[in-house]
Amino acid sequence: MHxxxxxxxxxxxxxxxxxxxxxxxxxxxxxxxxxIMIAVATVVVGHSLYFGNRMLDVDMHKQQxxxxxxxxxxxxxxxxxxxxxxxxxxxxxxxKMNYKSVILEKDTPPITVQLSRDQxxxxxxxxxxxxxxxxxxxxxxxxxxxxxxxxxxxxxxxxLTTYVSVPYSE
Amino acid sequence: MMARVRKIWMKNFFHTxxxxxxxEATFSIVLISVVxxxxxxxxxxxxxxxxxxxxxxxxxxxANDFMSHLDNLMQYGTNMGTNPNQYGLGSFWIxxxxxxxxPFEVLDSTLYSFSAKPTEGxxxxxGNSAPVPFDQDFPLDEWKYKHRFTIEDFHYEPFFELxxxxxxxxxxxxxxxxIRYERLGGLDFLSETFMxxxxxxxxxxxxxxxxxxxxxxx
Numbered sequence: 001m002h003x004x005x006x007x008x009x010x011x012x013x014x015x016x017x018x019x020x021x022x023x024x025x026x027x028x029x030x031x032x033x034x035x036i037m038i039a040v041a042t043v044v045v046g047h048s049l050y051f052g053n054r055m056l057d058v059d060m061h062k063q064q065x066x067x068x069x070x071x072x073x074x075x076x077x078x079x080x081x082x083x084x085x086x087x088x089x090x091x092x093x094x095x096k097m098n099y100k101s102v103i104l105e106k107d108t109p110p111i112t113v114q115l116s117r118d119q120x121x122x123x124x125x126x127x128x129x130x131x132x133x134x135x136x137x138x139x140x141x142x143x144x145x146x147x148x149x150x151x152x153x154x155x156x157x158x159x160l161t162t163y164v165s166v167p168y169s170e
Numbered sequence: 171m172m173a174r175v176r177k178i179w180m181k182n183f184f185h186t187x188x189x190x191x192x193x194e195a196t197f198s199i200v201l202i203s204v205v206x207x208x209x210x211x212x213x214x215x216x217x218x219x220x221x222x223x224x225x226x227x228x229x230x231x232x233a234n235d236f237m238s239h240l241d242n243l244m245q246y247g248t249n250m251g252t253n254p255n256q257y258g259l260g261s262f263w264i265x266x267x268x269x270x271x272x273p274f275e276v277l278d279s280t281l282y283s284f285s286a287k288p289t290e291g292x293x294x295x296x297g298n299s300a301p302v303p304f305d306q307d308f309p310l311d312e313w314k315y316k317h318r319f320t321i322e323d324f325h326y327e328p329f330f331e332l333x334x335x336x337x338x339x340x341x342x343x344x345x346x347x348x349i350r351y352e353r354l355g356g357l358d359f360l361s362e363t364f365m366x367x368x369x370x371x372x373x374x375x376x377x378x379x380x381x382x383x384x385x386x387x388x
Contacts, residue, residue: 028194035201042205046212053216053223060230067237071377075342078379082338105372 058144058156061104065113065140066158068102072115073160076136080120080164093120104142113142123163137161222368225317225351232319233347233374236292236304240264240345243282244378248386250343252326253283260325261285262345267382274387286324292347316354322371323348329377341384344377 079088097116104111118137125132139159190198244250246266253261262284268277283295291308293301308319329342348371355367 026190028190028197031194031198031201035205038205039208042209042212046216049216053219056223056227060227063230063234067234067374067376070241071375074377074379078338078342081379081381082335082341082384 054146061111061142061144061156062158064104065142066160068104068113069115069138069140069158069160072100072117072138073136073162076120076138077162077164080134080136080166083166088120095119107145109145111142111145113140115140131166133163133165135161135163218365221353222370225353226370226372229319229349229351229372232291232305232308233349233372236347237374237376239304240284240376241378244343244380246382247343247378247380248382250326250380253285259286259288259321259323262326264343267386269382269386271385284324286321288320288322289318291321292324318352318354320350320352321348322350323373337384341380342377343380344375347374348372349374
């Protein structure tokens with residue numbers, strides 16, 4: 001009994017007081033909780049800033065990819081506009097996956113845009129039974145350098161569809 | 171004697187009911203230092219990151235504005251060609267014509283000339299007028315002489331694809347624009363921090379099929 005009392009007195013008089021301030025000051029526990037709260041707030045704010053900046057990056061890549069798709073589409077507008085029956089050939093107008101690679105940013109590692117094209121299909125005019133215009137769809141896919149996980153929700157794919165009228169008729 | 175000194179020392183530094191103990195105060199200082207050091211490093215890194223993003227976005231914005239403007243002109247373009255070099259960079263012209271085909275009638279026709287000065291941006295001249303800057307804000311330096319934007323390449327290149335008729339290749343106009351961003355290293359007096367040297371080069375390209383080139387009469 002005497003030994004227990006002695007030990008508790010020893011603990012009470014030891015240096016570390018974790019809680020139970022009687023003198024109106026801040027206890028160590030309070031500082032610890034404050035530290036944790038500030039740390040959590042810093043991490044959350046830091047992550048928000050990082051997230052916002054990455055979103056702007058992905059958005060910028062999307063804008064650049066859209067321009068690449070637009071250029072590819074212009075090529076096909078030209079081909080069809082200047083075409084004739086049999087040109088472009090059926091083989092050329094068939095759907096193609098990842099048929100062209102374009103470097104988006106020469107960073108390390110570089111971001112490469114893969115272009116794909118849907119089948120180029122004629123849309124008939126119901127009155128004349130002739131080809132009214134052609135439908136062309138081109139899309140681009142790319143991979144962000146820090147993986148797809150981050151941008152999974154917004155996607156790394158852009159697509160454009162256009163209708164090309166042709167001067168000739170079949 | 172020693173036991174008494176130790177007792178007084180222990181009482182003063184590790185055991186008092188009137189405030190923090192020495193260990194508590196030391197721990198608190200260490201923790202708060204860690205928090206503020208970490209936070210400062212995060213802010214500095216983020217500042218650097220934002221600075222680079224800002225530069226890239228400035229270039230993108232400028233190039234995209236110009237490309238969109240040029241794309242719009244090329245939709246009505248009949249011809250494009252290369253001018254003699256001006257200011258050390260490529261220069262080209264594009265003629266814009268609005269016309270009716272049946273019967274053929276030219277409604278409006280203008281010749282635009284584009285040229286670029288490496289540190290002053292792209293200049294546009296419509297008809298016989300003097301060249302004016304495409305964007306007054308170039309070179310985009312808000313903190314004078316710390317951030318340098320330079321146009322490294324600006325030229326028109328005839329499109330070429332084997333097995334395509336010359337008319338198609340002539341109608342596909344393409345223009346290249348390369349911008350370099352460079353941040354000078356050294357002490358930044360505004361923020362009193364040392365900034366590393368950083369540079370990035372971006373190339374932009376536009377290609378548009380000019381239907382008017384095909385449709386114009388011989």
